[in-house]
Amino acid sequence: MLKLYLRRKLQNDNVIPSTTTDNYSLVEALVARILFELIIWFNQFGLVLCFSYNKSLMPAFFNNLFGKDMSDIDEKQLLLYAQIANLVNLILQWPEISIKEIAENFSKLACNAHTICDSELRPLGTGLYPVISIINHSCLPNTVLVFEGRLAVVRAVQHVPKGAEVLISYIETAGSTMTRQKALKEQYLFTCTCPRCINLGQFDDIQESAILEGYRCKDDGCSGFLLRDSDDKGFTCQQCGLVRREEEIKKIASEVNILSKKTLALTSCGNHQEVVSTYKMIEKLQKKLYHPFSVNLMQTREKLIKILMELEDWKEALAYCRLTIPVYQRVYPQFHPLLGLQYYTCGKLEWFLGDTENAIKSLTEAVEILRITHGTNSPFMKELILKLEEAQAEASYKLSSKDE
Numbered sequence: 001m002l003k004l005y006l007r008r009k010l011q012n013d014n015v016i017p018s019t020t021t022d023n024y025s026l027v028e029a030l031v032a033r034i035l036f037e038l039i040i041w042f043n044q045f046g047l048v049l050c051f052s053y054n055k056s057l058m059p060a061f062f063n064n065l066f067g068k069d070m071s072d073i074d075e076k077q078l079l080l081y082a083q084i085a086n087l088v089n090l091i092l093q094w095p096e097i098s099i100k101e102i103a104e105n106f107s108k109l110a111c112n113a114h115t116i117c118d119s120e121l122r123p124l125g126t127g128l129y130p131v132i133s134i135i136n137h138s139c140l141p142n143t144v145l146v147f148e149g150r151l152a153v154v155r156a157v158q159h160v161p162k163g164a165e166v167l168i169s170y171i172e173t174a175g176s177t178m179t180r181q182k183a184l185k186e187q188y189l190f191t192c193t194c195p196r197c198i199n200l201g202q203f204d205d206i207q208e209s210a211i212l213e214g215y216r217c218k219d220d221g222c223s224g225f226l227l228r229d230s231d232d233k234g235f236t237c238q239q240c241g242l243v244r245r246e247e248e249i250k251k252i253a254s255e256v257n258i259l260s261k262k263t264l265a266l267t268s269c270g271n272h273q274e275v276v277s278t279y280k281m282i283e284k285l286q287k288k289l290y291h292p293f294s295v296n297l298m299q300t301r302e303k304l305i306k307i308l309m310e311l312e313d314w315k316e317a318l319a320y321c322r323l324t325i326p327v328y329q330r331v332y333p334q335f336h337p338l339l340g341l342q343y344y345t346c347g348k349l350e351w352f353l354g355d356t357e358n359a360i361k362s363l364t365e366a367v368e369i370l371r372i373t374h375g376t377n378s379p380f381m382k383e384l385i386l387k388l389e390e391a392q393a394e395a396s397y398k399l400s401s402k403d404e
């Protein structure tokens, strides 16, 4: 298995540089015909397929890219690749292309490509980078992959000693060990044995799963987590001993399900006000259903923040944003870009609503995290730092005018 190790001390700027050259002509000469065909296919759908070329790394890249065994892939995934391959064949209308070959390359692409995101982690396209595709995964990584335009940059989020393996996270790490392992197995075909995953099945891990993805105690004042009873008829709070019956849980879960389907229909009609009120109903039900640190509840609030901001309802958006911060703090490590970005959103909303004091606090937290994950030179970071300086200047102006 290929691994990327840190051979030089590159901690000064907290940056491990990737290849900086996007050289399409060299790549085209080297990359197999099928990949070239994929570029055409991807472009038709407005997706960016990006190659960062480094000659010395090309053999490793090919070994990595073409070293996958299709027998590892589960049937559902294979079917999906076969369907995509059929679609490619239909679009390209080149009879000599083998469906199996296209499907295999899609599977390899899925294991090795990375989603290119903007500074706020909104997806822009898909990229295939030889250096980056050597980096293995950890659910508690020592580096983070961010993009500056098409340039992939790997930044250390903790001290990476000389000789240590450089690790990024391939997936959303907020979920339970089982959820993370399932995602890694399905897309990347391996079982993770990182420091978080080796605890699978141990008491701490069971407790964490029950908090992140399990139900809340019947008693609103209790923050205990629930475990399934041995008779399979309910869940018992591990703190106060109260039992929640399965039927009651199922009833709320089915209401959530119905409302979630309704939001899909309402979203497609563009009925934003109705979407907001439906998500608010879901949030209320999920608050009754899930533990306060639930990832599901956090995701619903995320959706509400997004729509409320689109509707320019800053006050409500801020209220939900504040509710997500403790969950983010719990589910992400200290220097995680999503935590930094959530503080940034909170800070912007507070600043906009005239709460300068809290805006300074939130923007300071955002800068502390994002200067590590994003560096300080990008226009995005410059704007964030400027916002913080403006908020600080306004606070000191307010203070000095009070003194006069």
Ligand SMILES: C[S@@+](CC[C@H](N)C(=O)[O-])C[C@H]1O[C@@H](n2cnc3c(N)ncnc32)[C@H](O)[C@@H]1O
Pocket: 001, 002, 003, 063, 064, 065, 067, 111, 112, 132, 133, 134, 135, 136, 137, 138, 187, 188, 189, 190, 191, 192, 193, 194
């Ligand atoms: C982007 S490649 C990384 C380079 C890869 N190690 C290689 O030798 O080609 C992704 C693949 O590496 C392997 N991999 C990545 N992280 C791993 C980990 N923590 N444990 C085991 N295999 C891992 C998986 O097979 C995965 O599909």
